[in-house]
Amino acid sequence: MKTIVITNLKGGVGKTTSAVNLGYSMVTLGKRVLLVDADPQSNLTPFFVKSHGYSGRTIQEVFRSPEKIRNIIARTKYENIDIIKGSVKLKEADASDEKALGAALSQVRQEYDICIIDTRPAVEAVTRSALLAGDVFLTPVQLENFCRDNLSLLEDELTGIAYEKDATWRIFANMVINKRSQLAIYTDMVQKHDWSFMENCISRSEVVNNALQRYKPVMKHRRSSRVAKDYLELAKELLEV
Numbered sequence: 661m662k663t664i665v666i667t668n669l670k671g672g673v674g675k676t677t678s679a680v681n682l683g684y685s686m687v688t689l690g691k692r693v694l695l696v697d698a699d700p701q702s703n704l705t706p707f708f709v710k711s712h713g714y715s716g717r718t719i720q721e722v723f724r725s726p727e728k729i730r731n732i733i734a735r736t737k738y739e740n741i742d743i744i745k746g747s748v749k750l751k752e753a754d755a756s757d758e759k760a761l762g763a764a765l766s767q768v769r770q771e772y773d774i775c776i777i778d779t780r781p782a783v784e785a786v787t788r789s790a791l792l793a794g795d796v797f798l799t800p801v802q803l804e805n806f807c808r809d810n811l812s813l814l815e816d817e818l819t820g821i822a823y824e825k826d827a828t829w830r831i832f833a834n835m836v837i838n839k840r841s842q843l844a845i846y847t848d849m850v851q852k853h854d855w856s857f858m859e860n861c862i863s864r865s866e867v868v869n870n871a872l873q874r875y876k877p878v879m880k881h882r883r884s885s886r887v888a889k890d891y892l893e894l895a896k897e898l899l900e901v
């Protein structure tokens with residue numbers, strides 16, 4: 661099982677959207693997927709399970725009783741995607757044992773090919789636990805004025821953990837309007853810093869918001885859309901990281 665942690669200090673950059681769509685794309689590539697909603701906002705969860713199924717078995721219980729992970733993992737409405745549901749009650753104090761999530765996930769590593777963890781836009785105990793369980797840290801960015809500063813701050817947070825874990829950090833551009841004109845900023849950023857960008861990026865598309873309103877992956881909503889293809893290509897590239 662390869663564990664991908666989607667992380668950025670910034671909100672609204674497409675972390676949850678990417679967890680949904682990369683998760684679904686991985687299944688279409690024949691992979692068995694486990695999703696983990698480690699954001700107390702729990703925006704990932706309703707894409708995959710009905711909301712009345714929230715109570716009880718959530719990420720909070722995984723932190724409390726890592727040995728019970730198999731009872732906590734829920735089936736979703738999609739074949740080959742299971743989920744550890746989010747909890748609005750999740751507190752940083754729940755993650756006082758920062759190794760608990762990784763220890764829990766290691767029990768099911770034979771049962772899944774890919775695990776994708778969605779996190780909140782901050783690196784504190786819960787997100788640190790997710791990072792400590794990860795093999796790849798994946799950061800969506802919008803190529804705009806502040807993203808360089810934002811990435812520098814994130815780099816400070818991630819470097820130590822990545823080193824400790826021997827994990828790989830990858831960045832990809834989301835909400836890309838014009839690949840060619842944005843490539844200038846892109847090239848500049850990569851040259852000045854030692855940052856590794858994914859080759860594939862994700863177009864900005866209304867299809868994403870329309871799918872989101874229906875709590876669906878873009879592939880389920882508009883299979884032939886450009887953005888559905890973007891996610892599939894990014895998922896393929898991630899399998900090689």
Ligand SMILES: Nc1ncnc2c1ncn2[C@@H]1O[C@H](COP(=O)(O)OP(=O)(O)O)[C@@H](O)[C@H]1O
Nearest residue numbers: 671672673674675676677835863864865868869
């Ligand atoms: N490629 C995209 N094109 C258009 N809108 C997008 C795209 N990716 C994300 N969005 C929109 O941006 C908003 C924030 O996305 P979200 O995944 O919730 O961000 P985060 O989890 O980082 O806070 C949502 O309304 C989502 O629909």
Ligand SMILES: [Mg+2]
Nearest residue numbers: 675676699703
């Ligand atoms: Mg989110």
